[in-house]
Amino acid sequence: MTKKDDITKIIDIFAEKYPQPETSLNYSNPFELLVAVILSAQTTDKQVNKVTNKLFKEYNTPEEFSRLSRQELQNKLKSVGLYRNKSKYIIETAKIIQNKHRGAIPRKLNDLMELPGVGKKTAAVFLACCSDKDTFPVDTHVYRVSKRLGLTRGQNVKEVENDLKDVIPQNHWINMHYWLINHGREVCKARNPQCDKCSLQDYCAYYTKQED
Ligand code: SF4
Known part of the structure; x- marks a missing residue:
């Protein structure tokens, strides 16, 4: 060693x-960051940024994403790998944050990992970007x-x-x-x-x- x-x-x-x-993913609030990190699984940050630069101009809060239909979001994410699953996860995650966490993204690893599409790596990357020192x-x-x-x-x-x-x-x-x-x-x-x-x-x- x-x-x-x-x-x-x-x-x-x-x-x-x-x-x-710092992360090369573009975001302007913690929910945008969470969405970008979910989208970045098996996709380059560059491709994610290309899609989110447009997407986040239309929607960028859990409330707005929770109102989208899966088809609507899929249409926006088509150039991202695994976009069908990711669309489903993002909408479900937005609903849980909206309903269970009153619109605030949980900052504990275990709570984050309960969100659809958020495994340990996604949760850890999110926390690292939010300057979680653990x-x-x-x-x-x-x-x-x-x-x-x-x-x-x-x-x-x-x-x-x-x-x-x-x-x-x-x-x-x-x-x-x-x-x-x-x-x-x-x-x-x-x-x-x-x-x-x-x-x-x-x-x-x-x-x-x-x-x-
Ligand atoms: S490129 Fe990688 S393997 Fe080569 S010297 Fe640098 S750190 Fe080591």
């Missing part, structure tokens, strides 16, 4: 390379890059999340979540990690092993 000093270096390098770590969501980029760097030897999402929470200082959890995603998208890609362009070579277990 990565040494403490190396983790400090990794944090410094990420902070310099990605000075404003979450460290692990998506495919976080999983891959943290393992390559040697921050974890976990064999599943839960183990990776627990390891990251152990080795990364808590005040950096949210930033590190976004840094690992950015780095996974731009440099440490799934098939061809661009190690020759990566400033983390000296602290990366995967790179060091290749060089041995």
Whole structure:
């Protein structure tokens, strides 16, 4: 596993390379964020933004979404993967927030996970975006890059999340979540990690092993 000093270096390098770590999903209120995160499952943030830029001009509250028919919403979401299921989840989620939570989105992980279409990862991403300091969501980029760097030897999402929470200082959890995603998208890609362009070579277990 990565040494403490190396983790400090990794944090410094990420902070310099990605000075404003945040979600690339566009939103202007917490419900828009929740809808965008639901839509982002198996769809790129870019595609989600394209759709929500129009959608949120027409509807952007639980009340407005709860009044939509499934067909109406499906027509607006057609270019998003799994749009039929996502339309159903968003309307049901809007109704539950409206009726059970008086229009306010719950901020506890377990309450969020009771909403249709909101699994642990979606809930954790939502909470991370809302600056909840107790979450460290692990998506495919976080999983891959943290393992390559040697921050974890976990064999599943839960183990990776627990390891990251152990080795990364808590005040950096949210930033590190976004840094690992950015780095996974731009440099440490799934098939061809661009190690020759990566400033983390000296602290990366995967790179060091290749060089041995
Ligand atoms: S050195 Fe290569 S494997 Fe390591 S983080 Fe950078 S791109 Fe990924």
